[in-house]
Amino acid sequence: MARPPAPTDKEPRYGFPAPLWRALERRPPPGMGSTRRWRSPLRGPWLTSIFGLVLLVTIPIVFLTGLLSYAAYGPQFGQAIPGGVGWLRLPHFAWPTSPAWLYQLNQGLHVILGLMLIPVVLAKLWSVVPKLFSWPPARNIAQVIERLSLLLLVGALLFEIATGVLNIQYDYVFGFNFYTAHYYGAWVFIGAFVAHVAIKLPTMARALRSRSLRAELRTSTADTEPEPPDEHGLVATHPDRPTLSRRGALRLVGGGALFIGVITIGQSIGGTARPLALLLPRGRSPGDGPNDFPVNKTATAAGIEPASTGGAWRLRLSGSEQLALSRDELLAMSLHTARLPIACVEGWSTTQDWTGVRLRDLAALAGTPQPSSAHVMSIQQAGAFRGAVLQANQTLHPDSLLALRVNGVDLSSDHGFPARIIVPALPGVHCTKWVGSIEFRSA
Ligand SMILES: Nc1nc2c(c(=O)[nH]1)N[C@H]1C(S)=C(S)[C@@H](COP(=O)(O)O)O[C@H]1N2
Numbered sequence: 001m002a003r004p005p006a007p008t009d010k011e012p013r014y015g016f017p018a019p020l021w022r023a024l025e026r027r028p029p030p031g032m033g034s035t036r037r038w039r040s041p042l043r044g045p046w047l048t049s050i051f052g053l054v055l056l057v058t059i060p061i062v063f064l065t066g067l068l069s070y071a072a073y074g075p076q077f078g079q080a081i082p083g084g085v086g087w088l089r090l091p092h093f094a095w096p097t098s099p100a101w102l103y104q105l106n107q108g109l110h111v112i113l114g115l116m117l118i119p120v121v122l123a124k125l126w127s128v129v130p131k132l133f134s135w136p137p138a139r140n141i142a143q144v145i146e147r148l149s150l151l152l153l154v155g156a157l158l159f160e161i162a163t164g165v166l167n168i169q170y171d172y173v174f175g176f177n178f179y180t181a182h183y184y185g186a187w188v189f190i191g192a193f194v195a196h197v198a199i200k201l202p203t204m205a206r207a208l209r210s211r212s213l214r215a216e217l218r219t220s221t222a223d224t225e226p227e228p229p230d231e232h233g234l235v236a237t238h239p240d241r242p243t244l245s246r247r248g249a250l251r252l253v254g255g256g257a258l259f260i261g262v263i264t265i266g267q268s269i270g271g272t273a274r275p276l277a278l279l280l281p282r283g284r285s286p287g288d289g290p291n292d293f294p295v296n297k298t299a300t301a302a303g304i305e306p307a308s309t310g311g312a313w314r315l316r317l318s319g320s321e322q323l324a325l326s327r328d329e330l331l332a333m334s335l336h337t338a339r340l341p342i343a344c345v346e347g348w349s350t351t352q353d354w355t356g357v358r359l360r361d362l363a364a365l366a367g368t369p370q371p372s373s374a375h376v377m378s379i380q381q382a383g384a385f386r387g388a389v390l391q392a393n394q395t396l397h398p399d400s401l402l403a404l405r406v407n408g409v410d411l412s413s414d415h416g417f418p419a420r421i422i423v424p425a426l427p428g429v430h431c432t433k434w435v436g437s438i439e440f441r442s443a
């Protein structure tokens with residue numbers, strides 16, 4: 001199709017009034033249209049396609065885990081974030097309770113893979129940057145549309161990365177706005193992504209076949225030759241001598257991605273890998289002894305008064321009956337211990353041994369042994385995430401607890417003393433701390 005204007009080129013084909021475009025072409029704005037500026041001998045369709053292939057395989061995982069996280073929040077109870085998303089609402093289903101690490105895996109993949117892709121995205125953008133400066137920017141309507149879709153593609157991708165990174169570092173500084181922006185941004189991005197893949201797939205396949213990856217991985221810097229001139233204008237017209245082989249470039253980008261993976265995976269799988277998590281936003285030693293695991297919001301930050309969690313605290317239960325229980329009365333019930341993760345939407349998680357009363361026992365006590373939902377409220381007076389609605393399967397699972405103790409000791413105030421919710425595969429946000437009441441409803 002359209003070729004870059006090289007001295008030997010014959011008249012390029014224009015889809016627009018030709019004189020206008022020829023005039024444009026003769027007067028490029030400063031810095032535009034010069035193909036001599038881009039001299040890296042590594043740029044070319046093959047290298048771009050390698051980065052593209054990696055993104056083609058991994059980005060759908062990041063997108064899907066993002067959507068699954070939205071579904072896991074329980075849109076059927078109006079508690080998915082963002083709330084009113086119009087026709088972008090997803091079909092909802094009962095989020096499963098098994099395997100217990102489902103949400104941990106989902107968010108680990110979403111956040112860690114998302115972070116690991118940053119070097120690949122940057123490398124991919126670097127590899128095509130000459131096209132940003134090509135002049136005229138388009139020669140026909142199809143190219144104008146393609147350019148606009150690229151603006152959406154790159155803009156939305158950088159937006160998703162920036163908001164995602166800020167959120168996992170600063171968390172709820174954004175309030176609800178982060179979710180809304182990240183959710184809409186994801187749809188804009190995926191629309192442009194699908195269009196881009198549809199347009200570029202044949203080019204990518206051809207480019208990937210043009211060289212052997214294995215041979216490239218054996219080629220030294222000295223032996224590195226530019227790719228043959230291409231119709232897309234990626235290959236330098238005046239290449240410099242190579243200072244890095246393609247092997248070196250792939251190692252640099254892959255090594256960068258791996259490095260990010262290594263310094264973040266510990267926050268998700270925990271255990272001995274946790275000290276490796278250099279960017280751990282929730283701190284390294286957040287508590288003492290058995291309560292030493294990440295705290296999302298401290299009791300002080302949540303405004304929990306010590307007086308309200310002392311001897312006067314009661315758990316108010318309602319179903320077909322109403323009753324109030326003291327902590328001692330709860331401890332006198334049959335207690336159950338389960339090893340379960342808290343898995344935050346931010347990608348960090350922590351697995352602990354929780355002991356408490358089964359939610360289904362509490363439901364039976366309230367006279368509603370087969371509830372369709374459980375509505376939990378914290379004694380916390382202000383702020384987000386003070387309560388949650390649990391599905392029937394989440395309420396009735398034998399490991400679903402109103403936890404009173406963790407790792408053999410009482411919950412610390414930061415982890416929700418006197419009592420908190422813990423349910424297999426439930427997003428961390430719904431593991432309400434400092435619980436004040438539970439209402440069991442039947443449909
Ligand atoms: N009452 C109350 N419960 C809450 C929260 C909160 O802000 N208030 N934060 C939730 C979030 S977002 C997470 S990830 C978990 C974290 O539990 P942890 O701080 O014990 O690790 O608590 C959840 N329970």
Ligand SMILES: [Mo]
Pocket residue numbers: 296343344345346428429
């Ligand atoms: Mo969270």
